[in-house]
Amino acid sequence: MTHDATDLKKWKNAALRALTRREHGRVELHDKLVARGADPQIALTVVEEMTQKGFLSDARFAESVVNSKAGRYGKAAIARKLQALNIESDVIDQALSKLLDRDEKEEAANLWKKKYDTPPQDKKTRDRQIRFLLSRGFPLPIVLSVVPRVFDKES
Numbered sequence: 412m413t414h415d416a417t418d419l420k421k422w423k424n425a426a427l428r429a430l431t432r433r434e435h436g437r438v439e440l441h442d443k444l445v446a447r448g449a450d451p452q453i454a455l456t457v458v459e460e461m462t463q464k465g466f467l468s469d470a471r472f473a474e475s476v477v478n479s480k481a482g483r484y485g486k487a488a489i490a491r492k493l494q495a496l497n498i499e500s501d502v503i504d505q506a507l508s509k510l511l512d513r514d515e516k517e518e519a520a521n522l523w524k525k526k527y528d529t530p531p532q533d534k535k536t537r538d539r540q541i542r543f544l545l546s547r548g549f550p551l552p553i554v555l556s557v558v559p560r561v562f563d564k565e566s
Contacts, residue, residue: 415453422449422457430466434475437467438497473498473506482518486510488548519549519557530559537561 422444429435429443437458444454461467473493480489486507493503523544531537537558544554 418450418453419456422453423460425449426457426461427466430461434472435467436469436472436496436498437462439472440467469498469502470505472496473502474509477506477509481510481513483522483547485515485519485548485550485553487550488546491548515549516553516556519544519547519553522547523557531561534561 425444425447426440429440435443440461441451441454441458444457445451449457458467476493476496477489480492484492489510490503490507493506494500498506523540526543527540531540537560540558541554544557545551549557
């Protein structure tokens with residue numbers, strides 16, 4: 412076996428170990444291999460082979476991310492996470508389409524109730540609760556409808 416063949420086998424095994432723990436995106440796996448010391452070209456070869464064999468799929472990875480974040484994050488936050496992981500926009504759209512039947516207002520309300528459960532007593536507290544739901548990627552109109560208003564004594 413040549414030095415390159417030995418390296419290739421080593422990095423294929425590293426990729427398989429990573430993929431047995433959880434799904435990865437193509438770019439994420441490539442970057443992980445390079446960060447661990449793989450030559451970028453060998454990492455690319457490994458990623459291509461894993462993709463061809465069906466061990467690696469951006470679509471499957473995107474669905475995994477959507478499933479793990481749904482209910483705790485809004486669609487916008489999930490989309491941003493997938494974009495940050497270098498998933499193509501059409502793959503993101505396909506994965507997010509599975510959330511069409513979910514009620515984002517209900518998810519935001521459930522998350523608010525789980526975290527706070529009591530109406531805010533002042534504007535500062537309400538603003539904090541609003542920022543929390545916004546940071547989770549829920550749209551402002553939904554957030555404003557979920558977080559109870561405070562009495563106008565401070566407005």
